[in-house]
Amino acid sequence: MYYSDTHTHTILSMDGHVPLSALADAAIDAGLSALTVTDHYDFFTEDGKKAPALDWGPTLQQFYETAPRYEGRLALRLGIEMGAGAFFQEEARSFLSLPELDFVIGSVHNMSPEKGGIDLFYLNFEKLEDCYATLDDYFTCMAHLAARPDLYDVMGHIIYPLRYMPDGVSLLGYKDVIDVILKAVVEAGRGIEINTCRGKTIGAWWPILRRYRALGGEIVTTGSDAHTVEGVGKGIAQACDLLRETGFRYVAVYDKRKPVFHKL
Template sequence: MYLIDYHTHTRLSPDGHVPLAEMARAAEKAGLSELCVTDHYDRILEHGGFAPDYDWSPALEQFRTTAPAFEGKLQLRFGIEYGSAPFDPDYARRMLALPELDFVIGSLHNLSPELGGEDFFYFSYDSEETCRRVLDDYFASMLRLVELPETYDILGHIIYPLRYMPQEISLDPWWDSIDTVLRRVVETGRGIELNTYCGKTVAPWRPILERYRALGGELITVGSDAHFPERVGLGIPTAYDLLKDTGFRYVTTYHRHNPVPKPL
């Protein structure tokens, strides 16, 4: 089985910890065939306001010095997790034009600038009102993101804010918005990811996958969102089983933004 992990972070992410070589060795040990490094860049800072422009040099250097050591053992791909593209789309287009880039996850980690731009991680989700306000804004921003298909290949962790919220919070009020998002993803030739959150959230993806598949969605990556070597690949085999169970035939890998299907 061709196992992939298409959402991983090295020390070049603000919340990363180790170099790419350590993540790659962990991927090899976990039996993966392909690993994509997707270090963070969020255009919006953790507490609002625009981030400084991104310097590609450290990421390119890390990849160029690491990839040859794994040739023939592990396919490495060069990606990025780009956050908040709708809030400065011109910059996103310029930055993501890098010729060496294989893959872009389009993510949202913050409230919109209109609501202050705070990172979802820092909220206290102790009331249903707070959860609803965050999710209203989150899916409104996602509707903006999917109108910018040139800024992403795969739409990142659609259910992301739920990882911080009480389990009883349901997506029921937002299914119409989610269906509109998924339909637009399909129409524009983009895809989504099944993010296992290091094996913690696989089963909750079922309704998203069923809706995406029913709308004709086929392009899908699987990623652990690992920030430590010991978490690389966690939940990936279980995610493959869920994909098969919901009608998918393959996972998708990327080379220079071109999707390459791998049978499940």
């Protein structure tokens, strides 16, 4: 089986802990064929202010120092996880024109500018009404991004807020806006990822994958969102099982912004 982890963070992400070489070693130990590093480029700070432009130099240096050491053992690819790009389109487009990029995950981590731009990680989700108010805003932001397909290759962790919310929170009321997002992705020839959240989130993807497939979606990547060596590859095999069960025959890995398909 061809297993690939296409969503991982190194110490160059503010919430990352280890160098790329440690992730690559862990990927080989976990039996992966491919690893894509996707350190953060968020346009919002955690408290909703405009973040400074990313210094791409250290990311490039780390990648080009590390990648040759794994040739023939692990396919290493250079990606980025871009947060809030749709609210800073000019800067985002300028960055995304960099020729070194293999892969771009378009993510929403923060509330909209109108709602203060705070990172969801810092919000309190004890009350259900707060969960649904956040989800309303979250999916509006994601639809705004989905409609701008030059800003992403795959839509990042569509079910992201659920990782911070109580178990009873349901996305059933968001079927229509999720459809809008998935249709925009399919029509633009872009993809989605199954983000396993270090192996914790698998089953929750079932309805999204079924709907995406029914709408003609074919491009899916599998990512653990690992920030440590322990997280690398977590849940990828189960994500591939789920892809087969929901009607997919291939998993994608991006190389120079183009999906390369591997049989499941």
